[in-house]
Amino acid sequence: MLKIAPRFYPLVLLFLGILFYIPFLGRVHLFDWDEINFAESAREMLVTGNFTRVQINFEPFWEKPPLFFWMQATAMNAFGIGEFAARFPNAIIGICTLVVLYLIGQRLYTPPFGLLWAMGYLGSFTPHLYFKSGIIDPTFNFFIFMGVWYLVNAVAAYSSSRATRYSALSGLFIGLAVLTKGPVGGLLPGLTFLIYWGLQRFRPILSFRNGLLLAGCALVVASLWFGLELAQNGWWFFQEFIDYQIRLFMTPDAGHAQPFFYHFVVVLLGCFPISVLAIRYITVWKAAPASDTTEPVNGELFRQWMVILFWVVMILFSIVRTKIVHYSSMAWFPVSYLAAYHLHQYLTGKISWNRWTTIGLIVLGAIWGILLAAVPLVGMNAPALTPYINDPFAVANLQAPVYWAGWEWLIGLLYGVAIIWWIIRVPRVGFRAITGLYLTTAVCLLIYLAQVVPKIEQYTQGTVIDFYQAKQGQNVYVEPIGYKSYAQLFYFRKTPPVNPKTRDENYLLNGPVDKPTFLITKITSAEDYRYNPNLELISEENGFVFFRRKVFR
Structure with a gap:
């Protein structure tokens, strides 16, 4: 304790x-x-x-x-x-x-x-x-x-x-x-x-x-x-x-069209370790006692509501055709409660620790450790890996000049080792091992967000956002073509009035634009625009292709 x-x-x-x-x-x-x-x-x-x-x-x-x-x-x-x-x-x-x-x-x-x-x-x-x-x-x-x-x-x-x-x-x-x-x-x-x-x-x-x-x-x-x-x-x-x-x-x-079971996989992997701890009670239902006007809510009654809420969320958003990770995020509340309930039952001696819980925690913990270690290793060894990647945009992304110190992969390795250490110790030291498990994950995420995620972001969108920011304050049009994005609005700091014609790609490509116009597309769509006589290629960097209108009036 x-x-x-x-x-x-x-x-x-x-x-x-x-x-x-x-x-x-x-x-x-x-x-x-x-x-x-x-x-x-x-x-x-x-x-x-x-x-x-x-x-x-x-x-x-x-x-x-x-x-x-x-x-x-x-x-x-x-x-x-x-x-x-x-x-x-x-x-x-x-x-x-x-x-x-x-x-x-x-x-x-x-x-x-x-x-x-x-x-x-x-x-x-x-x-x-x-x-x-x-x-x-x-x-x-x-x-x-x-x-x-x-x-x-x-x-x-x-x-x-x-x-x-x-x-x-x-x-x-x-x-x-x-x-x-x-x-x-x-x-x-x-x-x-x-x-x-x-x-x-x-x-x-x-x-x-x-x-x-x-x-x-x-x-x-x-x-x-x-x-x-x-x-x-x-x-x-x-x-x-x-x-x-x-x-x-x-x-x-x-x-965002995913299979029916998509959200179950998302919750199992994404909510580690509480997802594994919640499994034991995720389907357990016990009829509630009759209402008593003097009895407050108790843990058993609330557990029943949490089980119902979990299944409502999971079934509803599995039926919904559009499936995105956070659509089922309301299920994280009941999952967290059922995990705490499981641990409380164990720590108060009402149930014994199940070896399958240990196995599940170790397997998913190891997977997360491997994934967290693999991401920096992919970045550090991008030239050797790109021949095996079939997505031209991803290959071009990985050409971004990102500096890796060389130790970032150790975050995942150390996390995996620490997680397995705490999991093995749960039957021996109980509460302390459980809080250690949780704090280890929180500390890992804090370090990862500070050291690794900024580098990942340089691959995925850093180049194009730098371009938008460089155009801030200029009296120009800056728009993506061939794909949907909101980045140009926020990072160019677009201001009204907005020429409604600029919402039409054909106007941007061929119309009588009244300002200098810069158009950005992805390498996978660039062939649709390279031979347009109105466009001049400015640069091609890390999966993004930048054009300028040659003539405007």
């Missing part, structure tokens, strides 16, 4: 959150598409002063509501427009998440349980990394989780006065989730509630009045933007938003 009094656990988690989530937020450029897309929407809010309309390229962007962009714009106003500010809101949400998980966990069981839960979220790959990103989902998931937490409390309290307060709080957070990413913020808690209710044979578990209160609070919060948008601009924008959500569900987005 850690030699720290439980009353200091929240402070320890606060310190760890600041230590691991804040540093190096601005060390690498934002990644295309999502990070740059969202940061650009926030930047355009600041540029135009219009905070009620979400925009991209200074035209309406109906894919997302504005709450997260408001948070990013606030950070940009404080810290300046850049990577740090774009990622700062999620870092703060990450710190809040650690503290909240501890507080809920110690209420359900004990302070050590709460600490295990929070540490598991801190010390797992994708849950950790996403709090250092500029995408919407970490904030969105936090609001959904809080909505589900208060919903569980409302159901447990049923007809008592506390149920009214819990229902209002649940509605508040669900409304914030909807205001962050859209209707799915209400869909996930709603489906979870309906399945739990069905398993209770539809007996009364939430009064009609409290159900209306919950829905009403969620609607009021969501209407802070949806209602205002309808009042100011009518139905067309709202209709486009709904149509987009339907298209996302029904049709695969370009490059």
Whole structure:
């Protein structure tokens, strides 16, 4: 057991959150598409002063509501427009998440349980990394989780006065989730509630009045933007938003059509080590006891809700045709709880340690160690490996002049060794080995993000972003052709007014452009443009080809 009094656990988690989530937020450029897309929407809010309309390229962007962009714009106003500010809101949400998980966990069981839960979220790959990103989902998931937490409390309290307060709080957070990413913020808690209710044979578990209160609070919060948008601009924008959500569900987005089991693989590998620890209880269901108006939520009851929430997320987003890693990220909360539950059961002597858990942890830990070591080795030995790579763009990327000190691969090797060491020691030293396992992963990710990821980014997009930044402040057009990107908007710092004709590739290639025009494409598409008489080849670097219009008037 850690030699720290439980009353200091929240402070320890606060310190760890600041230590691991804040540093190096601005060390690498934002990644295309999502990070740059969202940061650009926030930047355009600041540029135009219009905070009620979400925009991209200074035209309406109906894919997302504005709450997260408001948070990013606030950070940009404080810290300046850049990577740090774009990622700062999620870092703060990450710190809040650690503290909240501890507080809920110690209420359900004990302070050590709460600490295990929070540490598991801190010390797992994708849950950790996403709090250092500029995408919407970490904030969105936090609001959904809080909505589900208060919903569980409302159901447990049923007809008592506390149920009214819990229902209002649940509605508040669900409304914030909807205001962050859209209707799915209400869909996930709603489906979870309906399945739990069905398993209770539809007996009364939430009064009609409290159900209306919950829905009403969620609607009021969501209407802070949806209602205002309808009042100011009518139905067309709202209709486009709904149509987009339907298209996302029904049709695969370009490059994101994956097999049905995609999200199960993502969660298993990405959420290491908590994914392995959660497996034992991921399918275990035990009927909940009858509601008691005086009994608070207990750990067993909450486990049942977490199992349902996990399967709701995994099945729903396996059905959705467009599959992206973070779509199933809401499942990370129940996975982290079930992992903590497994460890609590073991540490309190209720179950024995399963050798298959040890094997699973060692295998996945070794895989991660190998992968983390392999990436620098690929970069250091790129010339020898490129003859075996069939993707011309990837081959050209690897020609970027990136400096490797030569020791970076040791991060993965040492991580693999340390992980196996802690895993083997779990049956002997218990809590200390588990926290060591989690902290080892967190430290590895901190070092990797500082030393390796910036070098990877130089291969993938560093060249083109440097070009955009070099053109900042110039009265020119800078646009990609032959592929989709948002990088030119954010890193060129595009400002209005925008010539609507520049959204047409044919105008950029052949039309009477009224400014010097620079066009960028990938090497895989360059042949479509090399022989255009209006284009002059400027340079060809690391997979990107840069053209300039010869004549403009």
